[in-house]
Amino acid sequence: MNTLHRTALLAAAGTALVLSLTACQGDGDANSAPTSGSSVNVQSPSGKATDASGTTGSANSAGSGGTSGSTASNGGGGSTKASGSSGSSGSASSGEQASASTPVCAAGDVHITAATQDGPPYTHIVLTAKNTSRHSCRLTGFPHIQFLESHKQDVPAVAKSKPEAPVVLAAGDPAYALVKLSDGGREEDNEPVTAFSVMLAGDPTVIAVTAPGSGGIAVDPAKALTGYWTPELRNGADDF
Incomplete structure (x- = not known):
């Protein structure tokens, strides 16, 4: 009886050990997933992450919009100011010439x-x-x-x-x-x-x-x- 009971206890202990090791391996895999996910999150701004496409697209869209807006503002504003300045200068020049020159007598x-x-x-x-x-x-x-x-x-x-x-x-x-x-x-x-x-x-x-x-x-x-x-x-x- 004692021998059989001891054998049963050893068998149970071995089973528990196997289950414990299995659980440890499972915990290791679970820990590795966030690490991989963290790596994706870090790479997503550079556009290398596939599951951050929405974020990447949004970032590109924002970048494109910012660049486009900046260009439109600088180009449009600069162009408008330059054009206005040129027009004003041309108008001033025309005005000066008109006031300085007198029509020839007919x-x-x-x-x-x-x-x-x-x-x-x-x-x-x-x-x-x-x-x-x-x-x-x-x-x-x-x-x-x-x-x-x-x-x-x-x-x-x-x-x-x-x-x-x-x-x-x-x-x-x-x-x-x-x-x-x-x-x-x-x-x-x-x-x-x-x-x-x-x-x-x-x-x-x-x-x-x-x-x-x-x-x-x-x-x-x-x-x-x-x-x-x-x-x-x-x-x-x-x-x-």
């Missing part, structure tokens, strides 16, 4: 008259161009004059009479041009002129000007010269 902006200069023999006349418009305009170059139908060439201009600065006429202001008719000699081929044509630089409109005096003026086409438009007649530059 034929309809001025009234041109002629008067003799000095006493007889009348070798020179003075053309006066008065700005009759309500705005300022710029009178450029010299008057393009043709005295006679038989001489279609413009009267040559004297270079030394050219002013250094543009002639800008406010409303009502005049400009002048001295014109030589002849040398005043009796042997010249003078022809009587009662009216002649004048054109402004940049405008093909022909302006008819009445010659001063009751009998008109005597013109030698070979000796005729004209000065440039100036705000006033100047000694030296206008002596020709």
Whole structure:
């Protein structure tokens, strides 16, 4: 009896030992699973974990959205500011140019008259161009004059009479041009002129000007010269 009872106890103890070892192995496997899971969690931000695809996708989406938003903000804001700045600069430049430059006088902006200069023999006349418009305009170059139908060439201009600065006429202001008719000699081929044509630089409109005096003026086409438009007649530059 004692022998059988001891054998039974040994058998039971062996069974318990086997069960204990089995349980220990089970605990070891259970512990290994979180370790593997922890490794997946660490790798999931880099996109290597398969069961963190939702998290990875969310991270990519957030990253993409953040990058896209940042680009749109920087690009859009930068572009808008740059574009606005450029537009403002361009607008400012256009405004400065518009205020600095004055339109060229057209034929309809001025009234041109002629008067003799000095006493007889009348070798020179003075053309006066008065700005009759309500705005300022710029009178450029010299008057393009043709005295006679038989001489279609413009009267040559004297270079030394050219002013250094543009002639800008406010409303009502005049400009002048001295014109030589002849040398005043009796042997010249003078022809009587009662009216002649004048054109402004940049405008093909022909302006008819009445010659001063009751009998008109005597013109030698070979000796005729004209000065440039100036705000006033100047000694030296206008002596020709």
